[in-house]
Amino acid sequence: MPPGSLVYVGEEHKEEVTISSIEFNEHEVNEKQHASLDDLKPMIHSEKITWINVNGVHNVEVVDAISKMVGLHPLTTEDILNTEHRPKIDFFENHLLAIVKMIDLEQDESELDIEQVSFILLENTVVTFQEKKGDLFDPVRLMLKENKGKIRKSGADFLFYSLMDVIFDQYLIIMDEMDDRIATLEGNIMEDPDNHSLQDINEYKNTILQLKKTVWPVREVVNKLINRKVPYISESISFYLQDIHDHIVQANDMVETSRGQLYGLLDVYYSTLSMKMNEIMKVLTIVSTIFIPLTFIAGIYGMNFAHMPELSLSWGYPAVWIVMIIITGIMVMYFKKKNWF
Incomplete structure (x- = not known):
């Protein structure tokens, strides 16, 4: 126009x-x-x-x-x-x-x-x-x-x-x-x-x-x-x-x-989002690390061999639990001392 x-x-x-x-x-x-x-x-x-x-x-x-x-x-x-x-x-x-x-x-x-x-x-x-x-x-x-x-x-x-x-x-x-x-x-x-x-x-x-x-x-x-x-x-x-x-x-x-x-x-x-994600990953890593030795022990006694001396012992099962709890406690104390969580 x-x-x-x-x-x-x-x-x-x-x-x-x-x-x-x-x-x-x-x-x-x-x-x-x-x-x-x-x-x-x-x-x-x-x-x-x-x-x-x-x-x-x-x-x-x-x-x-x-x-x-x-x-x-x-x-x-x-x-x-x-x-x-x-x-x-x-x-x-x-x-x-x-x-x-x-x-x-x-x-x-x-x-x-x-x-x-x-x-x-x-x-x-x-x-x-x-x-x-x-x-x-x-x-x-x-x-x-x-x-x-x-x-x-x-x-x-x-x-x-x-x-x-x-x-x-x-x-x-x-x-x-x-x-x-x-x-x-x-x-x-x-x-x-x-x-x-x-x-x-x-x-x-x-x-x-x-x-x-x-x-x-x-x-x-x-x-x-x-x-x-x-x-x-x-x-x-x-x-x-x-x-x-x-x-x-x-x-x-x-x-x-x-x-x-x-x-x-x-x-x-x-x-901040990255820091939050890092905190989440740190927690997941700690949990995974704690379960690594526990998984190792469970894997050993999960093998189907006929001659495993501990399987025939009456105190074998509680002994494994005690070992697992001790390992978990030691790892948690170590992580706490390092201020990882």
Whole structure:
């Protein structure tokens, strides 16, 4: 298809696309849970700071209508509709497009829930496009409603930073959770390695690989955001953007550390499994060694010769048992003295 063709790329969703909006300044906040396209037109050009949040990008007509209101290029709209897009940032004369990934990890799951979020930043407006309803932005909504911090005293660029910061903080939370899981898994492997442990290692390796693909490109996005001077991003938030950069660097370092831990854990698994097998073989060898002389004695008296003096003696049978018990006791004492078991 020609460039700029508007086609949704991603998982199939049947939910209705919903739009919410928040208009605010230092003195008041107006929120709409279900805004229509007609409601958005005056908001985009309002003197108040506006945050428009679109839940769902599978409805091409809705995304296209909002994009035209904002004045996006068709290629930009095409990127928003492609939920498999690599994280990126593009700067234009009066707006920017930033695409990042929002991640979540269930308590008992190893697979990441990855959702694409597209940001459009204008002078007084932030538009966010999400794949589905539900996000990490409730702390920002709470700060707006309760007038906490400096978010209502600042512009759209600070709102943009606050939303991005929530997403990137989640990266660190997920990495802390993965570190705890890897530490628990290491303890289980040291105690009792089994096939389930190997399966967990492989699942965690896939999770870390997903994190690497998600987090690593964001570093480039933040670097461009810090170094590019545009009129709709004020110099006053440069320090906050640097804080985001530090978080991303830390997240990348944690990803690489966890990745190395998993490869080391794989070596520990095989080493522990080998040690466990060696212990089993040692026990079996000791048992076999003890039975060698006993088998020798039993073999001698199992021969069918007619003239074997001991066979005719009344104390022959108990004597053989006594000899066998003495030999077994001597061998066990010897092995114990050598600390072989």
